[in-house]
Amino acid sequence: MARPRKPLLSRDRIVETASALVDAEGLAALSTRRLAAQLGVSGPSLYNHFRTKDEILDAVADAVSAKVDLSMFDEDDGRDWRTALQAWAASYRAALADHPNIVPVLAQGPGRRPAGLRVADAVFGAMVRAGWPPAQATYIGALMRYFVTGSALGSFARGFVDDETAYDPADYPHLGQAHLLAEHRQKVDEGAFDTGLRALLDGLSLQYAAGVRGAWAKQETTSGA
Structure with missing residues (x-):
């Protein structure tokens, strides 16, 4: 099977999806397993971009700060x-x-x-x-x-x-x-x-x-x- 031309994941896509999940259901709803499922990838794929869930939350928070x-x-x-x-x-x-x-x-x-x-x-x-x-x-x-x-x-x-x-x-x-x-x-x-x-x-x-x-x-x- 040919590899996709664009990677399935990027930091921006992860942050956008995590932000939407937190907005809709709250902080408790965010887990790497849930996020990976929403993105249609395996959980370990997230760790190519973020080491921990806390890093993802930090990035979501910083994206909000960037709007100020x-x-x-x-x-x-x-x-x-x-x-x-x-x-x-x-x-x-x-x-x-x-x-x-x-x-x-x-x-x-x-x-x-x-x-x-x-x-x-x-x-x-x-x-x-x-x-x-x-x-x-x-x-x-x-x-x-x-x-x-x-x-x-x-x-x-x-x-x-x-x-x-x-x-x-x-x-x-x-x-x-x-x-x-x-x-x-x-x-x-x-x-x-x-x-x-x-x-x-x-x-x-x-x-x-x-x-x-x-x-x-x-x-x-x-x-x-």
Whole structure:
């Protein structure tokens, strides 16, 4: 039998198939045996491209990170740090919202994943260029990852059942409309994200203004002395 002109497998094909499986059925559904069956190959064939299932999951997670827009952090973009951070957070959340089942892997941090590291590098570099001290820039990167991944891990609105008899006013006098939340999931979850993001940025803006007024300058003078 003649050999196929193109190989049956490639890293990209494996990652795309694994991503679709995780999206549809969750992390627990992914196994090398299941993935190989979906690809129509034998299990050992996968090891020509990935040594372990964890490497495959890393690649799936990194493919999601690669979808996050980083253009707002380009030095010639012209946006101030707050506007850039807001635009990036929205892009970050959108990428995660499209692939919520992989978020627990992303929440562990970038590790050695190239796209994830580019995200971390872009955020840190932009904050330092804007005048944030390196330690504060690190905190901001961590804070934003906590906030965005946390918002993508689950839906507040879906945490309530749509049965109007489920929340007895005698027990929960303020949850009379809670059964309607699931019906308005997107509006509630997006509104909560936008509200939280504005609150974070407002707080950071106050810190930034205070630092510019003298705290950071004083630290630099002290360290220089």
